[in-house]
Amino acid sequence: MSVQQYLLEGRSLDELAREATALYGAGARIVRAERVLDPGVAGFLGRRHLEVMVEVPDTYVPVTTRRPGVHVLGDRTGLLALLDSADRAEDDVNATSAEPGAIPSAPIGAVATVSTESDSLSELLSRLGVDRGDHDDPARTAHASGAAVPALLDAPGDLVLVLGLGDSAWPVTDSMAAALERSGRSIARHGGGAAARPGGPRLASRWDAAEARALAVEAHATVVTAYGLGSPTTGLPHLDEVGVLGPDQVWLVVDARHKADETFDWVATVREVLHVDALAVVGAGDSRTAHTVNGLGLPLGWLDGMPAPRTVL
Numbered sequence: 171m172s173v174q175q176y177l178l179e180g181r182s183l184d185e186l187a188r189e190a191t192a193l194y195g196a197g198a199r200i201v202r203a204e205r206v207l208d209p210g211v212a213g214f215l216g217r218r219h220l221e222v223m224v225e226v227p228d229t230y231v232p233v234t235t236r237r238p239g240v241h242v243l244g245d246r247t248g249l250l251a252l253l254d255s256a257d258r259a260e261d262d263v264n265a266t267s268a269e270p271g272a273i274p275s276a277p278i279g280a281v282a283t284v285s286t287e288s289d290s291l292s293e294l295l296s297r298l299g300v301d302r303g304d305h306d307d308p309a310r311t312a313h314a315s316g317a318a319v320p321a322l323l324d325a326p327g328d329l330v331l332v333l334g335l336g337d338s339a340w341p342v343t344d345s346m347a348a349a350l351e352r353s354g355r356s357i358a359r360h361g362g363g364a365a366a367r368p369g370g371p372r373l374a375s376r377w378d379a380a381e382a383r384a385l386a387v388e389a390h391a392t393v394v395t396a397y398g399l400g401s402p403t404t405g406l407p408h409l410d411e412v413g414v415l416g417p418d419q420v421w422l423v424v425d426a427r428h429k430a431d432e433t434f435d436w437v438a439t440v441r442e443v444l445h446v447d448a449l450a451v452v453g454a455g456d457s458r459t460a461h462t463v464n465g466l467g468l469p470l471g472w473l474d475g476m477p478a479p480r481t482v483l
């Protein structure tokens with residue numbers, strides 16, 4: 171089934187998720203999110219905002235009235251309509267600038283431009299069949315190409331690291347271990363960082379990791395480790411410890427019930443210092459905006475304690 175893409179702008183992922191649902195219905199999914207800095211005027215009045223790409227199935231018919239955009243086709247079609255609408259928008263801007271009390275216009279020689287990043291223009295371009303060139307977005311590309319869902323490594327001696335805030339990695343680790351055991355694999359569970367359990371096996375150094383691997387190879391087992399990064403408010407204090415462990419696979423536990431902006435920030439911090447293979451999402455069944463995790467740019471591999479059916483929500 172083909173899909174349409176729309177670009178929305180806003181201050182937060184939560185706000186944009188609600189707007190996408192209101193505009194395009196429950197079938198809309200956010201598949202990319204990016205922070206953008208507007209330069210303002212001559213370096214002044216700049217602001218930061220979020221831009222998200224929303225995918226909507228072609229078969230979906232919106233049940234709500236969309237906000238009127240700057241570009242209204244009326245009885246006109248094609249690129250001529252777009253050019254005419256842009257001309258009218260520019261005329262309106264010039265007329266406003268000429269009114270008493272209006273903000274002074276740009277210096278002579280400056281070129282007036284019309285934004286091509288509004289959601290109304292994105293909708294228009296989509297209706298006209300104009301390609302915006304978003305071919306490099308990994309989440310959308312994976313969804314469109316039917317990419318395989320990341321599989322949990324299970325070879326003897328493999329070190330699988332499950333990272334999360336606090337001790338959130340343990341429930342996911344236990345569900346992964348149970349799934350491997352049901353398939354006849356042997357598991358060696360470990361803890362680490364903020365998720366280390368008193369008296370239980372833990373990984374805190376490269377030597378711990380090497381020893382755990384060696385023992386796992388002898389036992390024909392896979393090492394699955396729940397590792398707590400700590401809290402984002404304290405700067406994820408255990409993040410720097412993870413790199414020395416040399417994991418074969420890294421999963422990141424994300425709670426779909428948490429604020430999307432906060433999740434976006436700490437996940438970006440993790441990805442700056444560590445390669446992450448896949449997401450393990452929890453709480454998706456309890457959130458109406460779970461699809462915002464698609465904007466993290468990582469494939470979904472584990473969903474609420476089970477292997478995910480696809481790479482995006």
